[in-house]
Amino acid sequence: MFEKILVVCVGNICRSPTGEAALKKLLPNKTVASAGIASLKSELVGKPADATAIEIAKNYDLDLSAHQSQQLTRELAQQYDLILVMEKGHIRAVTDMIPEARGKTMLFGHWQNQKDIPDPYRQSKELFEIVFKAIDLAAHGWAAKLK
Template sequence: MFNKILVVCVGNICRSPSGERILQTKLPAKHVASAGIATKKSGLAGKPADAMACEMMGQLGFDLSGHQAQQLTPELCREYDLILVMEKGHIEAVTNIAPEARGKTMLFGQWISQRDIPDPYRQSREAFEHSLTLVDQAAQAWATKL
């Protein structure tokens, strides 16, 4: 049913590429990608994953090299069966970009007490560790549901 999954955050350089890679590993039969709500506005379109995200994910055995941030578009929203966002407020942002996607947009942290996953961008190493721990827990929970 959900064969194409899109993971969404703000800039598409920290949380969503991390969630994308973890889900790809846990759900190899599914097509998983990521995008950002404000990637273009932030000047991040086409940029690689954040250096700290790359380092921390590497320590967990995941490779973010080759990632290029992309802007969430109505076309992308139509292409995917399930859109997973990092914060409750992102549901509204996705709906503003593609109103028809509302029914297939859910929280990435849905199965871990509907938790928001905080943005670690330009924050401490501890902030990244906390965020990536939640991303990993949420991805594991989604993998068992899907």
């Protein structure tokens, strides 16, 4: 049912690329990509993943080095069966941009009691580590349901 999954955060340089990589590793037969709600506004389109996100992911055998940020658009959202966002507020942001996507938009931390995953951008390496572990746990939750 859910063959194509889009992982969404704000800038598409920290959380969503990490979530994308984790799901790709756990669900190799699914199509997984990521995008940002405000990548265009933040002038991040085409930018690589955050250096600390790349470093932390590499420590766990995930490669974010080829990632390039992209803006969430209606056309992009229409290509995916499931849109996973990092915070409850992102559901509203996605719905405001693309009302028809509401029915297929859920929290990445849905299986962890609807837990938000905080934004580590410009924060400590320790927070990136905590966020990575939360994303990894949530990705395993989704993988168990989608296999």
